[in-house]
Amino acid sequence: MDDKDIISILSDRTGLLIDHLGKRYNLIHYETPEDFLAGISLDSKLFILDFDHAQESALSLIESIRDLCGHIQIPIFVLQGKALHQTSLQAFEKGCDDIIDADSPIEEITLRCEKLIYNKVANDQLQAQVKQATELAFIAMSDTSDLGINIQFLLEVHQCANIDELGMRLLQAVNAYGLKASVQLRSEMGVKNMEASGIERELESKLIWELQHDGRYVDFGRRCVMNYEQVSVLVKDMPIEDEKKYGALKDNLFSLLQGADARLKALENIQQVQDQQHMVKSLSIKMQGMMEEIDAGYQVVMKDIADVVEDVSDGVNEIIMNLGLHEEQEKALEKIMEHGLRSTNDIFSKGLKLDESFQNVIKELGVFLSNDKVKFSAEQRKKLLSIIEQS
Template identity: 45%
Template sequence: MAYPALLVGVTDCQNLDQQLGSAYELTHIATIDNIHEKTMDFSVVVINAVSLGMGQAIQSCELLKQHAKYQDSSVIVLASRDELADRMDALAAGFDDFICHDSMWELKARLDRVVFNKLANVQLKTQLQQANEMAFIAMSDTSDLGVNVQFLLDCNTCNNLDELGMRLFQALQSYGLNCSLQMRSTHGVKNMEANGMAKAMESVLLEQCKNQGRYVDFGHRSIMNYESVSLLVKNMPIHDEKKYGAIKDNVFSLLQGTHARVVALDNQKNLELEGALVKQMTQKMNQLMKHVDDSYQEVMRQIVDVVETMAEGMDNSVHFLGLDESQEMAIQKIMETGILDTNKIFNSGMTLDRELKDFLTLVEESFNQKQIDASLLNKLVERMPTEH
């Protein structure tokens, strides 16, 4: 492979052609002012300060570096003498190498080394750019992961769909997205914008597309669906394929977390409703038990009065029945046994009623608390009346 080389102010071209051989494709110009006539990109530019003078050679290098396509070209100066001041001026002007006229025999080796160094620098620059891009991607992915993890942690503290929606919009702001949100709970549907309000057109669109698959893409907009959550993204980066895919992946994980919290809120609401139902039933049972207890006490009093009246009547009448003493004793014993058995049955019923009433009272007190104690629930289960 022959590298294109530009020679500026070199008069002994034939000698250089022989020295450099076929390794370089040489182009000659008298001064740097003629550079605009050349359309080729040169790997190496050799400026002859022997014929041009060091001052003009330095000026030529500075003018060459002003051209964008020659900024990465290797520039070498051929000097008539080896002076420290000239070397410093050459380095300041941007020359890559300084070759004294007495060392022309090593020109090819010096050119080769400069070219190889330039190629190595280009490769290193490319690798650095790739490394920077990879580092930026890694930093971006790490940042996105942090946003998602923080959302998943914070969403567990949300007590309703409004709080959950606003927390999701905070996470979406980290991605620079303009969105509309719909969350479908068993207790209602919540449509939201970032300001907390709902827009009619977006709400209808999300409702109609909720069963159209995971992604519904149209223009620079995309609808993402997951179970009970649908999100309309209005500013997808369609011209950046990597960012487009990353947003879909990362935002979808946010929707999964949102759905999980919606289900949790539904379960929490159902438990609250069940608790309220049990509380109301307990209160109703207490009222009913009080009414039954009052009625029961009245019935018992009436029955006792009837039994006592019957016993008194039998006692008054037994003298007129012509019974002997043993017969009277037998009848009296039967009456006493009946009264005792009746009282025993009444007392047993009163004990059962008192236990059930105490249990219902304890249940009502438990559900009146803001947070039910687990040990108290276990105690209620243990005291639950069982079938015999």
């Protein structure tokens, strides 16, 4: 059929009206009300009822047409005969859009038809625009809601202090979309599998682990595994019957996975820094103990050396007195001994100064290690560095 508008016409007669309208429209002609109701075309732009039946029969037909059309608004144009002259108001109440005497000029009837068809086309276009606007409004509302869920998750996820809290936040965000899911987080801190109920399901955890490298989306029925590096989610009730919603959910949930993965990496880095700080602190405490032991041993050695030198000096002086040396020889030996004592004392004094610097280093290191956060102020760092360089 060509692109002409369709008119369904009920008429028990043929003549000028059908010939005239047939040139401009595609006519579907019925001769009896029963045929009209049985073959009614909802693609029609206009129904024309051209008959002169009794009042009750005509009004009942209009009402039946409206019932069959339902929400589809197709105008009804009645060409009334004598039997309907007193029922125009009732016809309008039943759903008739226009009434004209059947004996009216063909030009006027045609003009009335064109007006009704024009209004029908305009109304259809308006309804289509309203429907489109309504759909766009619902989409916008849905997108806004989804965006709110994602923004809220991204704001909260950076406050997560551990992997358990991160997994629970992710489950809550997925649940906000009306979905049931399992979550798996993989990191140096271990593999964490979580359910909304809190009880891990071994079969689902194994499934996610096996599919973590099989692409971003792995679909099987209503279930879908979504992967992003160290984070995976198994959604158990995807709306596969709604393709548009299905695609939107995938995009939105994937952004949640990206945010969770970024925070998981941040938690890994925090844990690494804490481990390194603990290791440095443990090593530093061990070094401090070793340095204190070395310092104590150093002082003992210095004292022992001084004692040995004094003993040697006393012994030599005692031997000199019994050797019977003349005065010059005794003075020469005494001079040698005095030089040895002075040199030893000088070395001992230098050792004391070195020990004093060493003690300062140990003291400042002790202040540093007494801080649980292993954190030095700029002034403390400069002071300790200066002491070490001077030492």
